Amino acid sequence: MFVHYLQLGLGSLRRNPLLTALMVMSIGFGVAASMVTYAVFRVVSGDPIPQKSSRLFVPQLDNRGPRYNRNGEPPDALTYTDAMALMQARRAPRQTMLYQVGLSVMPQQPGRLPFKALGYATFADFFPMFDVPFLYGRGWNADGDEARAPVVVIGRQLNQRLFGGTDSVGRTVVMDDQAYRVAGVIDDWNPQPRFFDMFSSNGYADPPQIFVPFNFAVAAGIETYGNNSCGSGGKRGSDRESWLRGECVWVSPWVELDDAAQVQGYRSFLEGYARRLREAGRFGWAPNVRLRDVRQWLDYRGAVPPESRIALAVAIGFFMICLVNTIGLLLAKFLRRAPEIGVRRALGASRRDIYLQFLAEAGMVGLAGGALGVLLTGVGMFGIGLVFQPQIARLAHLDLRLVALSLAVAIAATVLAAFYPTWRAAQVQPAWQLKSN
Amino acid sequence: MDMQVGPILSALRRHKAGAVLIALQVALTLAILCNALFIVHQRLSHLSEPTGLDEANIFVIQNEWAGKASYAQLDAEARADLEVLRRLPGVADVTTSNSYPLRGAGWDDGIRLRPGQLTDTTGATVYFADEHFVRTLGLKLVAGRDFRAGEIGVMAAQDRLDPAQVIITRALADTLFHGDGAVGRTLYLAGNPATIVGVVERLQAQSVARWAADFAHRVVIVPRRLTSTLGTYYIVRTHPGQLAAAMRAAPAALVARNPRRMFDPRMGVLSFAQVRERAYESDRGMATLMGVISAVLLAITAAGIVGVTSFRVGQRRRQIGVRRALGATRRDIVRYFLVENLLVSGGGILLGVLLALAMNLWLILRFGMQGLSPTYLAAGVAVLLLLGQAAALAPALRASRVPPVEATRAG
Numbered sequence: 001m002f003v004h005y006l007q008l009g010l011g012s013l014r015r016n017p018l019l020t021a022l023m024v025m026s027i028g029f030g031v032a033a034s035m036v037t038y039a040v041f042r043v044v045s046g047d048p049i050p051q052k053s054s055r056l057f058v059p060q061l062d063n064r065g066p067r068y069n070r071n072g073e074p075p076d077a078l079t080y081t082d083a084m085a086l087m088q089a090r091r092a093p094r095q096t097m098l099y100q101v102g103l104s105v106m107p108q109q110p111g112r113l114p115f116k117a118l119g120y121a122t123f124a125d126f127f128p129m130f131d132v133p134f135l136y137g138r139g140w141n142a143d144g145d146e147a148r149a150p151v152v153v154i155g156r157q158l159n160q161r162l163f164g165g166t167d168s169v170g171r172t173v174v175m176d177d178q179a180y181r182v183a184g185v186i187d188d189w190n191p192q193p194r195f196f197d198m199f200s201s202n203g204y205a206d207p208p209q210i211f212v213p214f215n216f217a218v219a220a221g222i223e224t225y226g227n228n229s230c231g232s233g234g235k236r237g238s239d240r241e242s243w244l245r246g247e248c249v250w251v252s253p254w255v256e257l258d259d260a261a262q263v264q265g266y267r268s269f270l271e272g273y274a275r276r277l278r279e280a281g282r283f284g285w286a287p288n289v290r291l292r293d294v295r296q297w298l299d300y301r302g303a304v305p306p307e308s309r310i311a312l313a314v315a316i317g318f319f320m321i322c323l324v325n326t327i328g329l330l331l332a333k334f335l336r337r338a339p340e341i342g343v344r345r346a347l348g349a350s351r352r353d354i355y356l357q358f359l360a361e362a363g364m365v366g367l368a369g370g371a372l373g374v375l376l377t378g379v380g381m382f383g384i385g386l387v388f389q390p391q392i393a394r395l396a397h398l399d400l401r402l403v404a405l406s407l408a409v410a411i412a413a414t415v416l417a418a419f420y421p422t423w424r425a426a427q428v429q430p431a432w433q434l435k436s437n
Numbered sequence: 438m439d440m441q442v443g444p445i446l447s448a449l450r451r452h453k454a455g456a457v458l459i460a461l462q463v464a465l466t467l468a469i470l471c472n473a474l475f476i477v478h479q480r481l482s483h484l485s486e487p488t489g490l491d492e493a494n495i496f497v498i499q500n501e502w503a504g505k506a507s508y509a510q511l512d513a514e515a516r517a518d519l520e521v522l523r524r525l526p527g528v529a530d531v532t533t534s535n536s537y538p539l540r541g542a543g544w545d546d547g548i549r550l551r552p553g554q555l556t557d558t559t560g561a562t563v564y565f566a567d568e569h570f571v572r573t574l575g576l577k578l579v580a581g582r583d584f585r586a587g588e589i590g591v592m593a594a595q596d597r598l599d600p601a602q603v604i605i606t607r608a609l610a611d612t613l614f615h616g617d618g619a620v621g622r623t624l625y626l627a628g629n630p631a632t633i634v635g636v637v638e639r640l641q642a643q644s645v646a647r648w649a650a651d652f653a654h655r656v657v658i659v660p661r662r663l664t665s666t667l668g669t670y671y672i673v674r675t676h677p678g679q680l681a682a683a684m685r686a687a688p689a690a691l692v693a694r695n696p697r698r699m700f701d702p703r704m705g706v707l708s709f710a711q712v713r714e715r716a717y718e719s720d721r722g723m724a725t726l727m728g729v730i731s732a733v734l735l736a737i738t739a740a741g742i743v744g745v746t747s748f749r750v751g752q753r754r755r756q757i758g759v760r761r762a763l764g765a766t767r768r769d770i771v772r773y774f775l776v777e778n779l780l781v782s783g784g785g786i787l788l789g790v791l792l793a794l795a796m797n798l799w800l801i802l803r804f805g806m807q808g809l810s811p812t813y814l815a816a817g818v819a820v821l822l823l824l825g826q827a828a829a830l831a832p833a834l835r836a837s838r839v840p841p842v843e844a845t846r847a848g
Contacts (some may be wrong), residue, residue, distance in 0.1 A: 020554045029733050102667060104503035112501035113692075116699050176666075177505045192594060223594070223666050233761060236597070236627065243595035275509045306804045307723055310476070313799075314469060318730055325741035328458040332748030385722075424454065 007098045010362030013368075016333060020365065023329050023411030024416075027369025030322030031410045032376030037308070038405075039377075039396040040384060044203075048191035049130065053294035056129065057255050057263070059086060059270055062288035064231045064246055074288055075229060075249045076301065080218070082273075083251040087123065091269045092255035092262070094129050098122040099251050100200045100226030103175035107162065117175065118159055118225060120197070120437045122215035124400075127153070127184075127257050130196060135159070137169035137184030144183070144213055152180035155209035178213065178220065179321055192395055193237040195294050199252045200226025204392050224250050260409040267291050305392070323417050326365075330412045330421040334358055338428050345430035354426040362418030363411055370410030372404050439491040452752070455745045456781045463785030463821055466738045468792035471817040473727040474799065475809050480720040486653075488538040488607075488713075489639030491575025494529070494675050495709040496684050497537055498522075500691065501668035501699040508664045512591050513694065515662065515669055518555045519569075521694050522671060525686050527679025534674050535565045535663040539671075539716035543643035546598070548657065549624075549625040550613060559612050561605075561655040562642040563598075563626070565663040570747050571604065571637065573674045578606060580636030581620035588660040599629035602658040607641050608654035626657060668698075680708060681742050735824060742828035746774065750836040757836055758843025767837035774833035775826055782825035785797075788816050793817065 013020040043397075047053050061082055062074035069075070078086070083097045104114045126132070136159075140151050147364050152173055159168055168182045193203030204302035212222075220242070230236045230248040257263045269291070272286030292300060329378035341354060349357075378398050385393040449456045500518065502511060515533055522531040536543030544565075547557030564570070568586045571578060581604070588602055603626065610619035610633075619633045640656045642649055663669070675683045688700055707715075750757075756795060757770055797809040 020742060026737050026740070029737065033730065033733075102501075104501070106503065112695065114699055116701065118502055149783060176503075221666075225667060228594070231626075237595060238597035240593070240595045285667065307719060310723075310800070311726060313796075314473060314727070317465060317469045317796075318734060321462055321469070321734060322737060324458055324462045324465065325737055328455060328462065328741050330747045331454060331458065332744050336748060336751060390741060420454070 005360035007359045008357055008366065009364045011362060012333075012337070012361055016336075019329055020368075023103060023326050023365050024368045024372055026111050026322045026325045026329070027410050027414055028372030028376055030255060030319040031373030031406050031413075032380055034312075034319045034409070035314040035373065035377040035402060035406045036380035036384060036396075037311040039381070039398070039402055040389075041304070041308050041312045043192060043395040044392060046192070047295065048193055048195045048298075049294060052129075052131065052256075055256055055258060056294050056350075057257055057266070057291050058297050059253050059266070060256060060284070060292070060398040061274060061288040062269065063249070063283065065283065068231050069288070072288070074290055075231065076250045077227070077229070077249040079247055079249050080244050080251060083253055084297075085254055088257075088322075089269065089273070091266055092257055094125040094256040096123040096126040096129060096254050097238055097251050098126065098154035098196065098254070099214075099217075099224045101210065101212065101217060103210060103212075103222070105158070105162070106174040106177075106235050108174075117209045118206070119155070119208040119212070119221065121212050121214045123214050125256075126211065126254075127186075129254060132189055133187040135185045135187045137166040137182070139211070140183045140213060145215060146310065149213065150178055150180045150216060151183040151213065153184045153186060154182060155207055156188050157207065161318050162402065171341070174211070174292050176222070193303040195255060195298055195299060195303070197226070197252055198297065198303065199250075199423045200224075203298075203301075203303050206394075220243070226250065228429060249387045263291065308392075319413075323413055325419045326414060327420060330365075330418050331424060334425040337425075341425055341428040342430050345428065349378060349428045354428075355422055357414055358422040358425050358433040360419055362414050362422070365418075366411035366414030367407070369414060370407040373410050374398075374406045377402065379407055442776065442780070444778060445773065446603065447694065448835075449780065452716045452749065455749055456784075458596050459742055459745055459778075460785035460788065462504075462738055462741050463782050463825065464787075464789035464792055466734055467786055467789030467817050467821050469734060469798050470820065471793040471809060471813050472796050473731045474535070474817070475797070475813045477724045477727045477731075477801075479807065481811075482647060488641040489576055489637070490538060490576070490641075490709065491674060491753070492709040492713065493682055494677060495574070496673050496675070496680060496687075496710060496744045497689060497700055497707050497709065498671040498673065498691070499668065499705050499707075500671060501701070502666060503697040503699055505666065506592050508591070510663045511666065515575070515664065516672065518519060518691055521690050522673055522687055525683055525690060526761065527683045527686075529674045529676050530569050531674070532567055532569040533565075533662055533669050534570065534672060535563075535665075535670065537574075537670060537672055537814075538641040538643060539645060540643045541645075541713050541716065545649075545652075546627050546657075547654075548609070548613065549628075552625060552630065554625070556813055559655055559762040560608070560652045561609055563638070564656060564658045565661045566604075566658045567660070568660055570658065571635075573672055574640070575674065576640055577594045578604075579636040579638045580618065581633070583635060584660045590661050591664060592661050594663060594665055597629065598627045598659065598661075600631050600661055601636045601733040602660055603631045604635040604637060604658040605633055605759050606631040606637055606654055606656045608639070609656060610636050612655055617652070626656075631659075640683070645720075647738070660808050684708060711766060733818070739823075739824055739828040742778070742825055743831060746778065746829045746832040747835070748838075749777075750774065750832045753836075754839050754843050757839040758841055758845075762841035762844040770839070771830075774829055774836055778825050778829035778833075779822070783821055785795055786821060789821070790814060790818070 016183045022058050028070050060074040062069055063079055064075060087095060087097060102116055105117045123147050124140050124142050135156060139153055144151055159165060168185060171182050173180045173182060186205060189208035194205060228248055228250040236248055237246040255266060257266055270289040271287045274289055277283045381398050384396055425427045447744050519531050519533060522528060545560055546563050548561050550558050568584045569590045571583045583753040619636050620631050623630050642653050642656060684706055688706055793814060800806040
């Protein structure tokens with residue numbers, strides 16, 4: 001019987017091609033607009049490390065005071081002094097500090113030009129904390145942090161470029177005239193947004209290719225490739241050494257805490273640390289600390305670009321208009337067939353039959369609209385590079401899930417939109433219609 | 438108009454659904470249209486903002502050093518590079534800086550007017566400059582003088598920023614001194630006093646982001662070459678028509694002098710036109726998106742009105758026939774449907790204005806956008822009224838062709 005309704009629906013759609021085309025286009029454009037913007041939103045609002053995001057925390061410490069901090073919030077990074085103090089305190093099961101580095105890589109083959117490689121100076125815990133996948137070897141161990149040995153963990157792309165993708169553990173990479181021993185090679189790894197470095201990156205960048213020990217990098221005078229924020233009040237220093245000891249923030253801290261008790265413990269440790277600094281005279285204000293987990297941190301740092309939110313909101317509004325439009329057109333279409341309904345009712349069709357018939361017809365419109373929507377979504381995917389940063393646009397893509405979602409949304413929305421017109425159609429009285437014609 | 442609105446309203450009351458749907462659609466369309474066009478306007482108004490530079494003849498080289506060297510060595514290298522670039526055919530002048538307008542990021546700092554002052558008077562972009570900076574960029578000095586060669590110092594990023602002299606933009610001078618002469622006065626940059634020796638008419642900040650909009654043209658130029666192991670920017674001005682040739686020749690000449698350097702494949706050498714395009718990429722994209730959405734939206738709404746009005750005409754053929762038989766002219770019938778559309782659209786527009794303002798409020802609170810200008814609201818209202826009338830016209834004309842004899846049909 002349902003197949004019969006589908007056939008009836010198809011026939012009816014063919015009888016009224018203009019109205020049908022309008023509805024299909026309306027649904028198609030609405031679905032495409034929402035799906036394209038949703039695809040981008042999905043990329044930028046996702047959890048970059050779902051398995052651990054509630055156990056990784058950013059400790060923040062106000063070293064600027066109520067006069068200079070921003071809306072009462074501590075700065076988004078630490079001074080070198082505080083970063084070292086937190087590392088040495090070792091109050092979390094795992095902790096790391098990091099800052100961006102950009103080094104010139106000298107290819108072994110003579111005659112080749114040097115090129116830039118970007119990455120991070122960090123501590124041994126970085127790799128297990130962020131579940132970094134290794135292709136060969138592993139990260140350096142805690143001794144590597146202290147020995148200040150020139151070791152490096154390189155990315156898959158750099159390993160391909162330098163060593164043709166072979167196991168390069170133990171081999172040498174020359175960067176900024178310094179020979180580094182390769183400790184490990186990581187697989188493609190580039191969490192989006194780059195939650196661990198929201199201070200210096202906008203959250204979307206090419207995968208980092210080098211990781212070097214933090215203490216070694218600082219001792220070797222490797223400048224930060226990322227941000228350095230000195231604020232308005234604090235001491236800045238007059239040369240590198242006093243800058244390092246001053247109040248400029250440039251180090252991103254992370255700690256891993258396994259349960260609520262540890263989180264509570266770490267928070268009181270931070271407060272105690274700030275209180276001691278006040279007693280020592282460095283801070284002239286009450287402790288002002290934060291301990292945000294990954295999701296809170298991304299939210300606080302505004303990881304989702306405003307373009308994405310605005311576009312999604314506009315697209316949803318657009319889709320709503322398309323739906324209202326579809327309701328109106330379906331109403332026109334269904335009620336125009338009042339005589340036909342009257343005849344069918346007079347011949348014994350129940351209200352339920354009418355419901356089924358017209359909802360099936362709406363479903364067909366939804367299916368066609370969804371198919372058009374998928375097509376337009378595909379076209380839109382090429383266009384998103386115009387609106388969003390290329391790094392983000394690259395990540396958004398049309399996958400099977402999105403296709404299925406487009407079709408499902410189109411059909412569900414159209415059938416939903418058809419309820420009122422169908423109800424109106426089912427109200428048609430058999431006798432009255434027979435008489436009127 | 439001698440049209441009776443009363444009968445139209447009572448007819449509408451009897452066929453609420455179609456009217457409500459059209460009104461709702463008009464309301465939503467108006468809300469989105471006004472805000473979308475306003476976003477387009479705001480984004481596009483940035484695009485043509487002048488930087489103060491002689492943009493047509495300028496290109497920028499991002500020079501990154503390979504290997505490790507002392508700051509003194511790096512500065513000597515940079516100066517040798519500047520000489521090489523200066524000797525290239527077609528090159529008018531060359532300077533080196535830490536950044537340039539529209540680059541996106543750079544050095545910002547706080548400006549104060551008194552030594553003991555506790556908070557900044559304003560934030561400002563800091564450009565590092567040598568004695569060629571003002572001439573190379575093509576800036577216009579409106580007061581005072583340019584830097585002298587002897588005033589240019591060398592510093593690393595972590596060193597104290599304490600130049601004895603600075604040049605500022607007129608926008609910064611206006612903020613600090615409210616139109617009084619700025620030359621010869623003192624400001625405090627990063628806590629250190631500096632005398633203002635010159636004022637340039639205009640120079641844009643490195644960031645076009647909205648957070649930087651407040652001090653977009655408040656700039657202080659310091660007589661320092663900033664040396665960094667990370668590299669530096671060379672800004673080159675060519676003679677008219679020589680830009681493309683000089684852009685090709687420059688990297689090769691630099692590599693020939695010293696090959697231990699890198700130019701980023703994407704960002705290494707950019708004409709200022711490319712810089713401008715990159716800076717406003719997302720603005721232009723957003724404007725395009727909003728434009729396309731507005732156009733499709735209007736088309737869909739118009740289609741909806743045509744569809745529903747046609748349906749209403751079809752529903753009331755007999756009623757129209759009766760009116761025609763009772764002496765109504767074809768113009769009366771057309772007018773009836775147009776007034777009906779006006780009433781329905783009018784209701785939708787009232788609701789739409791409220792929705793538009795609510796949406797704008799959300800954009801203001803959430804994204805710090807500006808308040809919707811009444812011009813846009815008025816324009817949106819006018820567009821939708823006209824669209825409604827135009828869309829209703831075809832079905833109305835069809836209705837007017839219903840013959841009076843229709844009144845005699847059964848029903």
